[in-house]
Amino acid sequence: MKNKADIAVAGLAVMGENLALNMESKGFAVAVYNRTGARTEAFAGGRGKGRNILPASSIGELCDSLERPRRIMLMVKAGSPVDELIGQLLAHLEPGDIIIDGGNSFFKDTMRRTAELQKKGILFVGTGVSGGEEGALHGPSLMPGGDIRAWEHIRDIFRAISAKAPDGTPCCDWVGPDGSGHFVKMLHNGIEYSDMQMIAEAWELLRRFCRFTPETLAALFEDWNRGELESYLIEITSEILRRKDPETGAYVLDLILDSAGQKGTGKWTAECALDLGTPAATIAEAVFARCLSALREERLAAAEILPGPSVSEAQDGKEFAESVRQALYAAKICAYAQGFQVLRAASLEYNWNLNYGDIALMWRGGCIIRAKFLDDIKRAFAADGDLANLMFDPFFSDALAKAQDSLRKVVAAAAMSGIAVPAFSSALAYYDASRSKRLPANLIQAMRDCFGAHTYERIDRPRGEFFHTDWTGSGSVSATSTNYNR
Numbered sequence: 499m500k501n502k503a504d505i506a507v508a509g510l511a512v513m514g515e516n517l518a519l520n521m522e523s524k525g526f527a528v529a530v531y532n533r534t535g536a537r538t539e540a541f542a543g544g545r546g547k548g549r550n551i552l553p554a555s556s557i558g559e560l561c562d563s564l565e566r567p568r569r570i571m572l573m574v575k576a577g578s579p580v581d582e583l584i585g586q587l588l589a590h591l592e593p594g595d596i597i598i599d600g601g602n603s604f605f606k607d608t609m610r611r612t613a614e615l616q617k618k619g620i621l622f623v624g625t626g627v628s629g630g631e632e633g634a635l636h637g638p639s640l641m642p643g644g645d646i647r648a649w650e651h652i653r654d655i656f657r658a659i660s661a662k663a664p665d666g667t668p669c670c671d672w673v674g675p676d677g678s679g680h681f682v683k684m685l686h687n688g689i690e691y692s693d694m695q696m697i698a699e700a701w702e703l704l705r706r707f708c709r710f711t712p713e714t715l716a717a718l719f720e721d722w723n724r725g726e727l728e729s730y731l732i733e734i735t736s737e738i739l740r741r742k743d744p745e746t747g748a749y750v751l752d753l754i755l756d757s758a759g760q761k762g763t764g765k766w767t768a769e770c771a772l773d774l775g776t777p778a779a780t781i782a783e784a785v786f787a788r789c790l791s792a793l794r795e796e797r798l799a800a801a802e803i804l805p806g807p808s809v810s811e812a813q814d815g816k817e818f819a820e821s822v823r824q825a826l827y828a829a830k831i832c833a834y835a836q837g838f839q840v841l842r843a844a845s846l847e848y849n850w851n852l853n854y855g856d857i858a859l860m861w862r863g864g865c866i867i868r869a870k871f872l873d874d875i876k877r878a879f880a881a882d883g884d885l886a887n888l889m890f891d892p893f894f895s896d897a898l899a900k901a902q903d904s905l906r907k908v909v910a911a912a913a914m915s916g917i918a919v920p921a922f923s924s925a926l927a928y929y930d931a932s933r934s935k936r937l938p939a940n941l942i943q944a945m946r947d948c949f950g951a952h953t954y955e956r957i958d959r960p961r962g963e964f965f966h967t968d969w970t971g972s973g974s975v976s977a978t979s980t981n982y983n984r
């Protein structure tokens with residue numbers, strides 16, 4: 499046993515405990531602290547027993563037990579608990595010490611904390627940690643950002659404990675300044691919302707149009723997991739579909755209430771996309787779809803009064819299933835294109851200089867959206883680091899060219915049969931709007947100018963010149979130097 503610990507973990511709920519055990523298993527001595535001391539003792543005397551785990555009963559004791567510079571990782575709820583703990587730590591830390599926030603903090607809080615702590619000489623890191631309990635124990639995807647000076651002191655520990663991509667690369671790299679690590683984690687979760695919604699829609703379509711049994715559906719998802727859709731979420735879907743309740747013998751999925759919960763990172767992603775003016779509509783739809791699912795009582799009442807068509811079964815189930823597979827692939831490309839557009843906008847807005855290919859690689863293992871597909875994204879950004887939209891990469895534009903017909907077919911069939919597929923529909927609208935040379939936004943501009951004199955640009959004049967029409971007929975077209983472009 500070492501006298502001093504290499505790193506500390508504060509907060510010993512599910513994530514903190516498992517991360518501490520992961521660190522210890524990689525040869526690091528880990529000091530641990532929890533607000534309620536009984537939990538620290540229970541951990542040290544239970545799962546941590548006989549291991550290089552040093553329990554501390556106070557923040558002061560925790561800080562005294564660490565090698566310099568001190569490295570302290572907080573695994574507590576986002577918000578005031580993080581500020582409270584930082585406040586308590588400051589009395590015991592010295593310039594050069596490092597605080598790492600591994601919770602799901604909002605990136606703007608991380609920006610603020612990085613700047614405030616920098617003034618006190620403390621190096622602050624906000625890191626995304628993905629993969630839940632299992633990932634924390636066996637290898638999470640880690641997305642650290644903040645004060646770059648901390649990286650050389652935490653790199654070895656972070657890379658050792660992180661998940662490894664199938665080629666052995668650690669799923670952890672320095673993301674960028676201030677809140678960028680937490681932003682990337684938030685965006686990961688937003689993409690996770692859309693992935694899950696689209697898989698749920700695919701399952702619904704297969705179930706309702708093809709009338710496949712759960713076993714057939716499970717085998718189908720298993721088969722999909724051997725192709726371009728290979729991913730953790732597709733893998734667990736086939737396992738979920740097979741699982742039976744030992745008491746009733748029914749499929750567990752059939753017993754689960756159709757009301758989806760959420761903890762807020764999907765909502766944050768949608769809000770950030772709106773703030774940045776980026777069209778992450780499919781991600782936002784996935785959040786709204788969960789909100790709508792939660793209005794179960796209203797849906798049950800509406801089902802009695804709002805009419806719709808009946809479902810026409812697919813003529814050829816196998817053929818329809820292949821269309822759904824291709825539609826899912828096309829919609830997934832669109833959702834990821836939106837996600838990376840948000841990242842790009844944030845990188846420009848906050849001067850983060852993000853490396854999108856490296857971010858795709860960080861998600862290659864350990865995290866919930868891990869998928870073979872991310873290798874293709876990594877390759878696309880390696881070929882063009884400033885790619886404006888993933889759909890413009892030749893690999894993805896070819897893939898969309900092949901799969902877009904299926905997406906149309908499936909969305910149309912769903913609409914005609916009254917089955918809601920909000921993520922698929924939104925992805926298709928995003929695809930079509932993105933490839934439109936001319937959108938009807940000129941009418942929107944005309945209306946804005948008509949009722950609010952908001953002005954418009956003209957196709958026959960250089961960008962940046964603004965015009966106003968006197969739509970009521972009393973005046974003429976006039977240029978203005980003021981841009982009312984809101």
Ligand code: NBP
Nearest residue numbers: 509510511512513532533534573574575576579601602630
């Ligand atoms: P919780 O979010 O439930 O964190 C609570 C832990 O923090 C408790 O052990 C609590 O102690 C401790 N704590 C300390 Br130390 N100081 C606190 C304070 N001032 N106020 C409140 N609690 C304090 O734990 P978790 O589920 O392990 O998650 C930790 C973080 O990791 C969260 O931000 C979460 O969003 C994030 N995350 C979770 C997952 C996941 O799958 N669960 C995945 C990825 C990220 P106590 O015993 O005295 O209450």
